Amino acid sequence: MGAGPEEIWLEGGGSTRRLRVALVESLPLLRHGVQTVVSAHRALQWVDAVSSTRDIIELCESAHPDVVLVTSTIDPGWNRCQLLTRLFRDLTVVALLGREARTADSIAMARINGARALVPLDADPDRLVKAITAAATVGHHIDPALTVFATSVEGARSSGGRSLSRREFEVLQLVAEGRTAVQIALRLQITAETARTHVSHILRKLDARDRAHAVARAYELSFLPK
Numbered sequence: 001m002g003a004g005p006e007e008i009w010l011e012g013g014g015s016t017r018r019l020r021v022a023l024v025e026s027l028p029l030l031r032h033g034v035q036t037v038v039s040a041h042r043a044l045q046w047v048d049a050v051s052s053t054r055d056i057i058e059l060c061e062s063a064h065p066d067v068v069l070v071t072s073t074i075d076p077g078w079n080r081c082q083l084l085t086r087l088f089r090d091l092t093v094v095a096l097l098g099r100e101a102r103t104a105d106s107i108a109m110a111r112i113n114g115a116r117a118l119v120p121l122d123a124d125p126d127r128l129v130k131a132i133t134a135a136a137t138v139g140h141h142i143d144p145a146l147t148v149f150a151t152s153v154e155g156a157r158s159s160g161g162r163s164l165s166r167r168e169f170e171v172l173q174l175v176a177e178g179r180t181a182v183q184i185a186l187r188l189q190i191t192a193e194t195a196r197t198h199v200s201h202i203l204r205k206l207d208a209r210d211r212a213h214a215v216a217r218a219y220e221l222s223f224l225p226k
Helices: 028-040 053-063 079-087 104-112 125-137 144-158 166-176 181-188 192-205 211-220
Strands: 019-024 044-050 067-071 092-097 115-120
Touching: 019 028, 019 053, 019 125, 028 044, 028 125, 044 053, 044 125, 053 079, 067 079, 067 125, 079 092, 092 104, 092 125, 104 115, 104 166, 115 125, 115 144, 166 181, 166 192, 166 211, 181 192, 192 211
Parallel strands: 019 044, 019 067, 067 092, 092 115
Antiparallel strands: none
């Protein structure tokens, strides 16, 4: 049975309840606007807005939001997005993109770093709510206004062969960081043998002779932001 307009079904939660939403942003006007949208929707519950990395970590530890909205203006490299998704495995991060971030590279970086939904910063309230609820319940969402950029990312990911899976895309990023199979396994909570299998699949799909060549090919094909 699906959730009604006033409730959200959280997988593994055992019950229906409102989604708890927080925001990482420093601009008072933007903070107020997002708070107004979230508070007005019966399926959502406003938690708080903070601006520093330390404050958002403390907020996640104390208030346990289900969804954290992160704007491109305060996190242009999506480093906070990456940190939050690694520290809090059950947390859903939604990326709010300003006009400067509506590029294939920025969208690729947001997705690599764990954003489950992408929505323009100037989207209307209904589209923001849809992004939040879809990210938390379905696990992914891309606003129609960003489809053209996301499509270019997917096209690059599938160039020259079969497309990379989401897990392979995550492994590829860690390979680009110079991580070993054991380190990749620990980061993604998989076995080292599974990590090696993913690397093998990546090499085959990118027609690469080794890990270094795979990373070079990934940059050529825009799999990874330059």
